[in-house]
Amino acid sequence: MKIGAVIAEYNPFHNGHQYQLETFRRQSDLDYIIVCMSGNFTQRGEPAWMPKHLRARMALLGGADLVIELPVYFATGSASIFAEGGIAHLDALGCVDELCFGCETDRPLGEHMKLLHSAADLFVSEPDEFKQLLSLGLKQGLSFPAARSRALEKLLDTCNILNQPNNILALEYLTVLKKTGSGIRPFAIKRLGQGYHSTEDSYTFASATALRQKMTLSGLSGDIPGISSESLHIIQENYGICLPAQLSDFSSIFAALFMKNMEHLTDYTDINEDIANLMKKSFDRYTNLPDFLLSVKNKAFTYSRLCRCAAHLMTDQQRLLLDHSRKEGCAFYARILGFRKEAAPLLNRIKQSSKIPMIGKMSSCFDLLEGIGLEMMQADLLASDIYRTALQIKFGHPLKNDFRQPIVII
Template sequence: MKVVGIIAEYNPFHRGHEYQIRYAKETLGADYVVIAMSGDFVQRGAPALMEKHVRAEMALLGGADLVLEMPVQTATASAEGFATGGVSLLDGLGVIDELCFGSECGDTEILMDVAEILVKEPSEYRNLLQQNLRAGMSFPAARSSALIGYIQKKIASGLNTLGTSSEHIELVLSSPNNILGIEYCKALLRLNSRIIPHALLRKGSGYHDTDFSLLSDEKFPSASGIRNLMKKSEKAGQSADFSRLIPSASISGFLDSLEKGAWLSDSALDLPLHYKLLLESEETLQMYPDLSDALIRRILKSRNQYEGFSQFADLLKTRDITRSAICRSLVRIFLNQKTKAPGHIPYARVLGFRKSNAPLLSQIKKNSSIPLITKAADASSILDENALQLFHETCEASNLYEMLLCHKTGLPFIHEMKKPLRII
């Protein structure tokens, strides 16, 4: 039995994601595909477009066999924390053979080579990194520059082992999916995991492109582009055609949520985040992980100028901290999330599965080093104290998401502990 894992957000699930699952089965020979998916808040620092069970069902209808939820602390972490948590979750199952992830270069070997440099941190690279940080660069920019400088020195001395130019490495490091792919490779190396990485060449429209007129069977939409199209359509009071963007097998749930207005954008946080920020002080803000003293001072200094989530994130942005990092920090404040993203995910919570995957579940139960949770009510009896805290914080975040969704739609509130699995 061969099992391929995918780490995803499916925000929303679209044709490119369906292609990746099909590739895992048809080209990589997977008997089963297991998804580690973000829950109701996502890595760019925002509420998910649609509720996690809806997105899980779309993935199952699109070919996935099992969808597991990443804890909210992992789902809203930096690229490194997100990748570390996702890989840890899949590795803990004891059945995953390969990790398939999209990248702009599609070159697994180069991504692994770069990951090895970052894991081993040679002294020459580390010195360059520290110089860049002292110069005021943000960490992503400082790391990219240090890597390029390190490789240039190796090329100049004739010791370059990457078999590629510094210009090519610079191009690789300028693309978001390549960067995330490197983080996956780093996590696999640090865990000494038996899982083999596989970079799939990403075929898609531009990251923010909403002009889908040129899409073909070999070119897929971006999730960001679909979200932007939804916002533009809502603002214009017009409906958009999503039939070419969302797989036909999965589109019913998407359209149902769209018809009910059961989807959220960043603006859903405008009012509740403002309220939460007004309650904070320097002492309480220092309790949140990854909030620098500089960002804390800017938040306190600028909060009287708050107009909305996106506007405030723009206001806080500086040269040495990225907007996405600010958005993640603001989301953690909204969620009152003071637990750092764990390096090890101590449980696997099932959001949905296919009835036909009984052999897969049987193998997971036999080989997994972490408990499998199929009923939320069972968590308190099978998790230790630390794992239970992660689980409860994730459930609390989902209840806040549900509150926002119900406020928008007028639909009745359903507590996280009472939401059923999606079974196909």
């Protein structure tokens, strides 16, 4: 049995994602594909455009065999933490052979991957010259991603490869695989169509950004290229009931929690003293969350990092718990969001090989988990409740909590 895996957000699932799964399955001759998917908050810190159980259904219809949830502590982390958490969970299953990810490049893929491997080797070994260049960039006021990118450019002919989100994650995946000595092999696929942040929507392979923008603004009127009829049907059935979710929908929730925890902001992941002081200084003019974060943004702190800070505060992500979790290996459970009926042999294989418990029925988590694992699960449950409450307020429809939401079975 040969098993592949993808770490994803599917926000929402589109033709490019389906192409990746189909190409991965065919070229690697896979029996099954596992997707480790973000829950209701994304790596950029923003709420997912649509709920996780709907995105899991789309993924299963589009070629995945099993979808597990990447815990919120990792799903909303920096690119390195996102990659570290995702790979740790796949490694803990004890059966994954290959990890597939996309790359953006005009070079031949083999040449591009050679460059990424060289960059990953630098991240792992951290030679003195790299550390000095990184430190210099930070002292000059650059954000950590910008300082690291400039250091790479000076040591390698990277040609700004870290300007593309998929390349950033590809590099982080390679770095984690090398650091941990994982037996999972990397498998890269060249991204087709528009770039990650492109807003052009008239393509077969439109970006998730373009699709979200078009569907949010149009209310699904007109043609929606770049997404399958099955996925579009799921969106249409739920539009105005539990989607779309936007960052502004969380403005009141964030404000209430910010005021309650204003004196303890640095207890939360990613919020240092400088960010805490900037947030406090700007809060008197608070009207909504997106504008507030833009008012705090500067050369050192990107909008994405500030979004993550907001998500960490809303979902009570404690810095000490994340640090403790990473020291203990990151993975403590695998929560099943959905699977295909034909994947029964895969589930049996995981039961035999997994080092962590599989959580199907949510009520079982209190019997199966303890310590860090239970605290991580409680953060997932809080994140789902925060997300669900914001959407109930927005649309006026009651939604199922994680204990009442059944596993998606296709």
